[in-house]
Each structure stands twice: as structure tokens, then as C-alpha cells.
Amino acid sequence: MSKSITKITRRNFVKAAATAGLLIPFSPSLMAKSIVNKGNAFVVPPMDTGTREGNQVTFNLSINAGQTMFFNGVNTPTLGINQNYLGPVLRAKRGDTVKINVTNKINEVTTLHWHGMTLPANMDGGPHQFIKLGQTWSPQFKIRQEASTLWYHSHALHKTGPQVYHGLAGLFIVDDESSDLLGLPSEYGVDDIPCTIQDRRFNRDGSLSYLTAMPDRMMGMQGSTILVNGVVTPTLKAKSTLLRLRLHNGSNARTYRLAFSDARLFHIIASDCGFLPRPFQTNEVRLAAAERVEILVDVSDKKQIMLKSLATSGGGMMPMMRMMNSSPEMNIMLIDASQAKQSPRKIPIELRNNTLALNPKSAVTRRKFDLQMGMMGGGMGMMGNMAGAGNSGTSMFQINSKSMDIKRIDFQTKRNTTEIWEIGNSSPMAHPFHVHNVQFRILDRNGKRPHPSESGLKDVVLVQSNEKVRIIMKFPEYSDSQTPYMYHCHILEHEDQGMMGQFVVV
Numbered sequence: 001m002s003k004s005i006t007k008i009t010r011r012n013f014v015k016a017a018a019t020a021g022l023l024i025p026f027s028p029s030l031m032a033k034s035i036v037n038k039g040n041a042f043v044v045p046p047m048d049t050g051t052r053e054g055n056q057v058t059f060n061l062s063i064n065a066g067q068t069m070f071f072n073g074v075n076t077p078t079l080g081i082n083q084n085y086l087g088p089v090l091r092a093k094r095g096d097t098v099k100i101n102v103t104n105k106i107n108e109v110t111t112l113h114w115h116g117m118t119l120p121a122n123m124d125g126g127p128h129q130f131i132k133l134g135q136t137w138s139p140q141f142k143i144r145q146e147a148s149t150l151w152y153h154s155h156a157l158h159k160t161g162p163q164v165y166h167g168l169a170g171l172f173i174v175d176d177e178s179s180d181l182l183g184l185p186s187e188y189g190v191d192d193i194p195c196t197i198q199d200r201r202f203n204r205d206g207s208l209s210y211l212t213a214m215p216d217r218m219m220g221m222q223g224s225t226i227l228v229n230g231v232v233t234p235t236l237k238a239k240s241t242l243l244r245l246r247l248h249n250g251s252n253a254r255t256y257r258l259a260f261s262d263a264r265l266f267h268i269i270a271s272d273c274g275f276l277p278r279p280f281q282t283n284e285v286r287l288a289a290a291e292r293v294e295i296l297v298d299v300s301d302k303k304q305i306m307l308k309s310l311a312t313s314g315g316g317m318m319p320m321m322r323m324m325n326s327s328p329e330m331n332i333m334l335i336d337a338s339q340a341k342q343s344p345r346k347i348p349i350e351l352r353n354n355t356l357a358l359n360p361k362s363a364v365t366r367r368k369f370d371l372q373m374g375m376m377g378g379g380m381g382m383m384g385n386m387a388g389a390g391n392s393g394t395s396m397f398q399i400n401s402k403s404m405d406i407k408r409i410d411f412q413t414k415r416n417t418t419e420i421w422e423i424g425n426s427s428p429m430a431h432p433f434h435v436h437n438v439q440f441r442i443l444d445r446n447g448k449r450p451h452p453s454e455s456g457l458k459d460v461v462l463v464q465s466n467e468k469v470r471i472i473m474k475f476p477e478y479s480d481s482q483t484p485y486m487y488h489c490h491i492l493e494h495e496d497q498g499m500m501g502q503f504v505v506v
């Protein structure tokens, strides 16, 4: 193939997009509004602590198809792990060795990836550790990192988007010795509450609508129905006046700007991979796809408050760019604190410093990455190529002018060494960039220090159009010259279409 690929720049983007028919207005939810059930009760996902023998913990997970009633009287075909939609909250301690038996009972190849976990490459659950129908994959690894809210999800090659969209995801909570001493709300489902936030779009027959509207491949799957733990905009009846919410963006693509309807202040206590040094007070937090934050919110006034995603208006002069980077106001979940009991807990002044040492002076290698949405010459060629992405090594979704090729290792790093990566974005929209096996710290955004809410350990960083973000990470001691780890955009449709690369640690 000798097609010419032009990078999308702001100048040529609108012209090409118009030719490709991408400027057709975004169709909102195809689901009739009247079916949306207003009074849904919040569901706390089942917690699974496995079978413990000393520090050895065994989990049994079964990936299956099922039916879920998101709307009264309407059955939606879904996928789940040990249940019909999503999976249990797995929970283990630092120092444990976990063994997870994952059995595939669906009629397509799948995987489970332990997002945020430091672990050997062949235990990672990326596209190389695929599981066929009827097979059981049993990764085993020691948990070496700090208390944090991690997650797990399908990472099947070119299938991550549809499989996660239909339900293959769950949380993985890591505890450690000292997190228990912080005096934080920690009664699971009572004052310590996991919240997986997802946006979905439904067809008239109640089935999930996937890649049915023109911008879906370009912008990633977005929908106007919000699910929290698989329930449409639920109502949480708070049992305590101080709530710890573990907010997880389990959406395929959407970035949220989370805030309460009365703009009340809350405290962010943790980001993707652990606690911040001290609580950061704010009245809103941005959460891109795959990111997590833990917040403490005081509801002792016993009011009803809506957790919302505030509207964002995209930057840029061009209408397409504005559309790609803007989002409407959305209701996430209602918190009804009228029955809440007085909490004995207080918001701590200090949390703790992460123990992971990441010193820029010790960085031995610097790498540059550019997130790109290249374009085939000719408007319709772009659409044709997008539809066919994945079979050839050429698609419009690229990192450093290459799209994912499972047979190509993009680079290798050395174990126990520190690197600084500069991630640029020359495409017109923001991309959440994720690296497997490491926890990184954000050094700067366009040369400026990151926001305090991003000062902790992370595994995903949102990179805006035209932004340069520098991150620092240390590769752990695991090495395997044969099995790669992934780095990729966590807009799952971008990942599936090639915005992903592979590295090995030697």
C-alpha cells in the first residue's frame, strides 16, 4: 500500500472532515426519554476478597454473556464477570500474591488487563494474553504497590472498545498497612463507596448502541445515558455524613468535569495510583477515561445533592474542534443525605508521601511521543480506512506516525531505570495516555507544574490538543524480552484503531 498520509492539522481538518461527511450533527440518545427510570437505587458492587491462605489469595472469575435491565421491562444483552454486567470489586493487600483464574465463556477471544498494576509482562492481560472460549488463564503476581483504586478490563486486540462497552470491567482495590491508620471512611458500601461512571447509548430495542453514529470512531463512543455501577443515574441514600467516593471513569471516551449541584467543596485524597500528600480542597475535578480519584464529601447538612458533570466548551476556532472537545452538562447520581448518621471520621490534614522515588536527575532516557490523527489522502479514503483499521498497519490513529502492529516492538527499556517521557498531541482533540506496568508522576504541562489534584502517582494523563506533558516513571525489576507492555490512548475506539504501541523491559 502506498497511500499518502497527511497529519490532521487545524487548517486541513474541517475541510477533510466535511468531505468525509463527519460534520453531520451528533445524534443524541436514540432511546426514548420516557423510558429513563428516575428512581433507580444505587447499587454497591459485590466485593470479592478471594480465598486466602496466608498471603496467597485466589480469585475465580468467569467472563460471560448476560441480560441486564437498565430500564424497566427492557432486557439489554450485556457482558459481565461473575455477573451480568461489570464485575465484582476485587480486593487484596500489598504483599499478597494473587492468583486469578479467568475463564472465558463468551464466544469471542477476550483478555483481562490489571490496569495500574505493576507486574510481569506475561501476567498483564494485554492483547498477547488472549483467552479463547472455554479456556482458563491463571495469572499470578505479587502486589507491590501502595493502597489505591485500580481496575481491570478487557484488552482484546481491536475488541477492547465493544467488550468494555458491553460490560467487561471492574474495580481492583489495593489496601496497605498504613492506609488503615489514616482514619478515613473505610466501611465498604457504607461510607467508602466505589462508583464506576459510564456513558452509554441505547437502541430502541434496548440493546446497547455501538459505532452506529458517524462521529463514533473519530471521537470514541459517547452516549447521553449515565450509568453508575451499571444503574442509570442512581440515587445513593447516604448512611454517613462523611462519604469517601472512589470515582472511576469507566467510560470508553468521555471526560467528565465532576462537581456537586450546589458547588459545595470537597476534598480529593487520592489519584489513580494512591494518596495525595494531603487532601486538596476544590469544588470540581476533571476525570478522563480510565482515571480515578477518591474524594471526601461532607453531607452533614443532610441535603439532596446531584453529582454532575459540568458542561465544557471546547477550545479552538473551528466548529469541529469545538464539538470534539466539548461536553454537555449531565447528571451522574443523586445523593440523598436526609437519613445520614453522624460520622465519627474527620478529614485528615496530612495523608502521606508516596514512597516511590522518582527523581528527574536520575532519568537515564528521554523519549518523545506524538499522538496523531493522520488522514488518508482524500476524504472518503479516510472513512474507508477507519472502517478497515486493524488489519493493516496503517490507520489514521497513530503514535509517532505508526499505528499498532502486534508484531512490532516499538522500543525497549531497562528494568530499574528512570525515564522521562514527553507526550505531545498534534491532533485536534484530547487523548488520555496510559502506560502499563508503571506509576508515573506528571512533571509539567506545557512547562507548568500540574494541578494539585494531579500531583500524586498516576497511570493515565489527559493530553490536550497542542499540549506537551512530561511524565517521569521508573520501570520495576520485571523484565521479559519476549512479551511487551502497551502504551496507548484510553479512548478505547482510538486504541482499537491503532493509537497504541508496545515496549519490552529488559
Ligand SMILES: [Cu+2]
Pocket: 430, 431, 432, 489, 490, 491, 494, 495, 499
Ligand atoms: Cu485518543
